[in-house]
Amino acid sequence: MCGIIGYIGYRNASSLLLNGLKRMVYRGYDSAGITCLNNDTFVTKKDVGQIIDINKKLNFSSIKGNVGIGHTRWATHGKVSKINTHPHFSCDGNIGIVHNGIVENFQNIDKLLTSSHNILSETDTEIICHLFEEYYNKYNDEKKAVLKLVNKLEGAFSFVLINKHTGNLIGVRKDAPLILGVGHDEYFIASDILSFIDYTDNVIFLDNYEIVILNKNKHDIFDFKNNIVEKQIVKVAWEIGQISKKGFEHYTLKEIYDQKNSIINSINKNKAVLKQISSLIKNNKVFIVGSGSSYHVALIAKILLAKYVKINVEVILSSEFNQYLGLFDNNTVAIIISQSGETADILESVKELKKQKSKIISIVNAFGSSLVRESDYNLYLNCGPEIGVAATKSFTSQLVIIYEIISTLCVDFPLIKNNFIKKSVNEILNLETKIKDVINIINQKDVYLLGKGLNQPIALEGALKLKELSYIHAEGMSIGELKHGSLALIDNGTPVLILNPEDENYKSTLNNISEIKSRGGYIICISNKNDKLYDVFLPIPKTHDSLYPLLEVIPLQMLAYFYALNNQLDPDFPRNLAKSVTVK
Ligand code: BG6
Numbered sequence: 001m002c003g004i005i006g007y008i009g010y011r012n013a014s015s016l017l018l019n020g021l022k023r024m025v026y027r028g029y030d031s032a033g034i035t036c037l038n039n040d041t042f043v044t045k046k047d048v049g050q051i052i053d054i055n056k057k058l059n060f061s062s063i064k065g066n067v068g069i070g071h072t073r074w075a076t077h078g079k080v081s082k083i084n085t086h087p088h089f090s091c092d093g094n095i096g097i098v099h100n101g102i103v104e105n106f107q108n109i110d111k112l113l114t115s116s117h118n119i120l121s122e123t124d125t126e127i128i129c130h131l132f133e134e135y136y137n138k139y140n141d142e143k144k145a146v147l148k149l150v151n152k153l154e155g156a157f158s159f160v161l162i163n164k165h166t167g168n169l170i171g172v173r174k175d176a177p178l179i180l181g182v183g184h185d186e187y188f189i190a191s192d193i194l195s196f197i198d199y200t201d202n203v204i205f206l207d208n209y210e211i212v213i214l215n216k217n218k219h220d221i222f223d224f225k226n227n228i229v230e231k232q233i234v235k236v237a238w239e240i241g242q243i244s245k246k247g248f249e250h251y252t253l254k255e256i257y258d259q260k261n262s263i264i265n266s267i268n269k270n271k272a273v274l275k276q277i278s279s280l281i282k283n284n285k286v287f288i289v290g291s292g293s294s295y296h297v298a299l300i301a302k303i304l305l306a307k308y309v310k311i312n313v314e315v316i317l318s319s320e321f322n323q324y325l326g327l328f329d330n331n332t333v334a335i336i337i338s339q340s341g342e343t344a345d346i347l348e349s350v351k352e353l354k355k356q357k358s359k360i361i362s363i364v365n366a367f368g369s370s371l372v373r374e375s376d377y378n379l380y381l382n383c384g385p386e387i388g389v390a391a392t393k394s395f396t397s398q399l400v401i402i403y404e405i406i407s408t409l410c411v412d413f414p415l416i417k418n419n420f421i422k423k424s425v426n427e428i429l430n431l432e433t434k435i436k437d438v439i440n441i442i443n444q445k446d447v448y449l450l451g452k453g454l455n456q457p458i459a460l461e462g463a464l465k466l467k468e469l470s471y472i473h474a475e476g477m478s479i480g481e482l483k484h485g486s487l488a489l490i491d492n493g494t495p496v497l498i499l500n501p502e503d504e505n506y507k508s509t510l511n512n513i514s515e516i517k518s519r520g521g522y523i524i525c526i527s528n529k530n531d532k533l534y535d536v537f538l539p540i541p542k543t544h545d546s547l548y549p550l551l552e553v554i555p556l557q558m559l560a561y562f563y564a565l566n567n568q569l570d571p572d573f574p575r576n577l578a579k580s581v582t583v584k
Helices: 014-024 051-058 106-112 126-139 141-150 251-257 259-265 273-285 292-308 317-327 346-356 370-374 395-408 418-429 431-442 456-472 477-486 507-518 546-568
Strands: 005-006 031-038 041-048 069-073 093-103 155-163 169-173 179-182 187-190 202-205 211-216 216-225 286-292 314-317 333-337 359-365 378-382 447-451 474-478 495-497 521-526 536-539
Touching: 005 014, 005 093, 005 155, 005 169, 005 359, 014 031, 014 051, 014 069, 014 187, 031 051, 041 051, 041 395, 069 093, 069 155, 093 126, 106 536, 126 141, 126 155, 141 169, 141 211, 169 187, 179 521, 187 211, 187 395, 211 477, 211 546, 216 521, 251 259, 251 333, 251 395, 251 546, 259 395, 259 418, 273 314, 273 333, 273 378, 273 395, 286 292, 292 333, 292 546, 314 317, 314 507, 346 359, 346 370, 359 370, 359 395, 378 395, 395 546, 431 495, 431 507, 431 521, 431 546, 447 456, 447 477, 456 474, 456 495, 456 546, 474 477, 477 507, 495 507, 495 546, 507 521, 521 546
Parallel strands: 286 314, 286 333, 333 359, 359 378, 447 474, 447 495, 495 521, 521 536
Antiparallel strands: 005 069, 005 187, 031 041, 031 069, 093 155, 155 169, 169 211, 179 187, 179 202, 211 216
8 A cells, every 4th residue: 555645736736745755654664756847847756665764865845836746655566776666657757656556457558558668667567658658649639548547457546746847637447546636726636534634624525436637726527437427525624633643653642642632532433323323233133344453443343242242243354255156145244444545455345245235334533534435434533643553542432432332232341431441551651661561571472462252352352552662572362272272381480461351351361370470480470460470460450240341552652663773763654554355
């Protein structure tokens, strides 16, 4: 997944594009580039690395011109190198392109090229430019050329072309996000609202199979079949303030601290939709689909729905969805959990579910995302934009929405009290020093995170955080499972992180802990109650059994963050990852 952006208007494009790419760095940070059209000449700067570092060398804002395109890359086709860095150009140098997604049939496209083209890179992107060049030279009409082009491409992609002949930008969207920012005599076009929210909060969400041609005064939107499409301009609710680091060193730490308020902000914001979906959940087969951290929330929902609503729901990893296609029909309801609403595996699952006429309920953070527009019902997190690649505040807000679904279906479910949450999160954030001590204990060793019942998905989530941010091998599992094999891995001093609040599993977990201790395991325990078995005790406030996941995940987020910091790793943009993966 990459971040793409274009600007056409009266301002100097390069500094706007640079700012936009800095905002989208979470989408991919292998390499970056910008090109602007100035007096009929393209001026391009691009290199390998993160946009912020490249800019120190190349000073993008020195590029002049009122129209331009920019890109920050997450490599899929072609290694991380300068030649594979976007923007790419046509042979005649009159067409430039930035692209997000994958053109699955790019190897066949060159067969469509009638004349020999000098393809410079290994990417699936550059070929698009050459094919457009062919059609444009044939028809001398960019609308005709782009219509011919898009009907030759297969896959999930969005791209922006810059055409020196007309000075226009041409945007194409198919299964990858592309949004217009509408200003006075200027337009932005980008993968994410965050990239231009500083300049306009008036947006047009392009839908799949749509094309837009932009000059600074006008936008012309039509679909792949050349039907004109009228689109609404929508005002987005996100403010600039929400995307600043607010003085924190990293977005990840800021977003961990945001939980003092974000958990509360998620409560009672979806009342009407919750009412509408309760009978749907009660009277149909329910499946919950997610990836990464969102999948771990789905596992917690499964346990709580069984416990409080006496219904069995199936939880499916979105990347494994097509193994279960036969199970869906118009009597099935799918709850889709996704922070970004753009994860490709998720959108693929939704496409299949819609084919089977299943009802789609989304639990999502990103307004206007593809998932929002494909779903029948949307439950919003209202936790504000999340920039750090590892999910933190979105995780606890997803939990809140799950709790609210359960409360709508079962009156006995405990309510979340605002004051308790504020006080508890503050108490946990004050564990910083103790958590830093744990870092020295772990110190590059393999780590096991264990829990039972609702604590097991949190053990999985804690392990994911450590893998994502600290690059150490961490494994989360059910503590009861340990003695069926993994106990062989426990040796003298092996760090074992255990979640053992005083819930129904407390006593049996203590027995498991003494088994581990007797094999030399070093016990680090997150609980509301200390015990002599623990080598390190990380206290969390006492609460209702079902609410412990909301609190006990926060020390694990902090551990992964401070571990990364302690090892000079970038907690916001860990290697090889991206905030949401928009390629399958
Ligand atoms: C990964 C993110 O790319 O996708 C994780 O790094 C996230 O943090 C996962 O949990 C799923 O993303 P989403 O947006 O579908 O919840």
